[in-house]
Amino acid sequence: MDRLVFDIAHLLAGGLVLVSFLLLYQDRLYALLNIFALHALVLALSVAWQAWIQDAPHLYVTAGIALTLKAGVIPVVLHRIIQRLGIHREIETVVGVGLTMLAGIALVALSMVVMLRVTAEADPLAREDLAFALSVVLLGLLIMVTRRNAVSQVVGFMSLENGLVLAATGAKGMPLVVEISVAFSILIAFIVIGIFLFRIRERFDTVDIHALDRFRGERQ
């Protein structure tokens, strides 16, 4: 039975890393949002599983927030924004897909090497969770770096936060304050982003970050 518990937790956390890879090569915004919803769904399942095996009912709240807000509301709202802005064309990636995937694999390998070596004394479940969480965080960073579009940068950032939630729930008994704050920060962050997207629309008629670069104060 213990073996099964461990395997399912492992499966879900590993699944999150795989979905992060899926995010990495999506070249259409709609598809990117759908995959992000899947990302949040896998996270919610993983957190709920942790809540069950740790016997920590407050984690169900975190899972619920991930499910409703990140798998439901946010993708729908972003979908609308994209529709209204009429930018559902292809995303321009800075680096090619092949190279990005290779970089992603290297990052995952790096986080495995670092985390597994460092946490040799921790219990196996927490340590693999942490290694997966770091992979998701690094992949989220990679998404942010390789995208030029504001919406996909935001998706990258949210997938990064998903990795943090995975790490926080994997650390057994971590106080509730922090989990709520994580959820809250996502909410606030989203409001901020929402406002910004509309303001950017107001000023630039595009959400392409390249357009922003033109207005740097130093170039005259």
Add this chain to the structure above:
Amino acid sequence: MNALPYDAVGAILLVPIGTAGLLALLPNYRLTARLNLLAAFLTFLAALSLFFVERPEPGQYLLVDDLNIVFIVLTTFVGFTTSVFSASYIAHELEIGRLTPAHLRFYHAMFQVLMFAMNLALIANNIGLMWVAIELATLTTVLMVGMYRTHEALEAAWKYFILGSVGIALALFGTILVYMAARPTVGEGADAMVWTVLVAQAADFDPALLNVAFVFLLLGYGTKVGLAPLHAWLPDAHAEGPTPISAVLSGLLLNVALYAVLRFKILLAANPGAIAPGPLMVTMGLTSLVFAAFMLYRRRDIKRMFAYSSIEHMGIITFAFGMGGPLANFAGLLHMTMHSLTKSAIFFAVGHVAQVKGTQKIAEIRGLTETHPWLGWSLVIGVVAIAGLPPLGIFMSEFLVVSSTFAREPLLAIPLVFGLLVAFGALLLRVGGIAFGAPLGGTAPVKASYLPMFAHLALVLAAGVYLPAPLVAWFQNIAAILG
């Protein structure tokens, strides 16, 4: 004193947050500007009273000790003077129509939320709570940087938001790792995030996990400090936001992030098996210093130039704390205090200059000492202070940093002195053009209070000439805590 039911810690936190709620509701901007000033003054008084009232026992969430009192008093003092400056600054912005009364309601409420967040971060005993407070401070400043809604302001706010969030995310990962390291020793639950408990038992933590945690924390909070490879948000955010916010960002928020790094440095120092955090901080500090010193030469925007100067000085301070030991820590603390006071005074001056000249471009500002003698000479004194010339306070702290480095690691002193000299040249070169020569640009008189600027410069001058013995003893005490 204890007969009154007075809670200094409560006042420091509740006055700003309560006022923020009130300011969000009141429509009259003259009233709100005064209320903002009053609240900042009361918070400052409450912070001063921390010296006199009995300190509360360190609890689950809050802690008052020798280290954070200095930070809190400095933060609330500069917050107060900035609110004085801000009152005259925004009156002018309203006149020329860059801001509307609706913006101001938002601005004042955000200013107080920012003061609350910084005080909370400084007084927190829980590393999770500290993280939440720094995140809150980041979000409020993002909103304020983007307030003018120009192309540049939006780009700056977006960049600040993205880089700040990534930094904050890395710091949270580091915080989780610290919890993981503490859990086997301290046990599950809230205690494993309480800083005083962590320090007491740090010797038994898993050193390897602590090392990785510190790297994440240094990178994460280091982004907020503006250390070299992670500084990209800082010049834009300083240049495009309202000037009072530039003053608070440079003078205070960078310190708060550095304070977080220092807390974790103490934690690591308590564990014999962990790496020494010093060399990492020394490297990042020196890189920031030398990099920013060269960047100073090519600035065309006056606020951007002083933003790079902030990176330079945060580099020096991080370097000093990284060196460690009683003398270098003392120098670092002194330098931090002096830099906060001087840099916010400079931003006050620059705010007035940009308003009377109607531009921030260095090339379009000339002969300031002829058209506005008080303002021009104050700016000159501020720049002379920040460049590190005697007899002002920064000269003394820089001298201490350099001499303590020469005594212990002469090789490190070479890049340090080199960076200082390069920055010195750049600053004097630029200020010469701005202050002297044939006047260029607007000559309208300044309708503003110079009081905050003079107060800061007078303090810096006084500290350079004579440091009171109790202050020296206090700083020496903290330097010993920092190890």
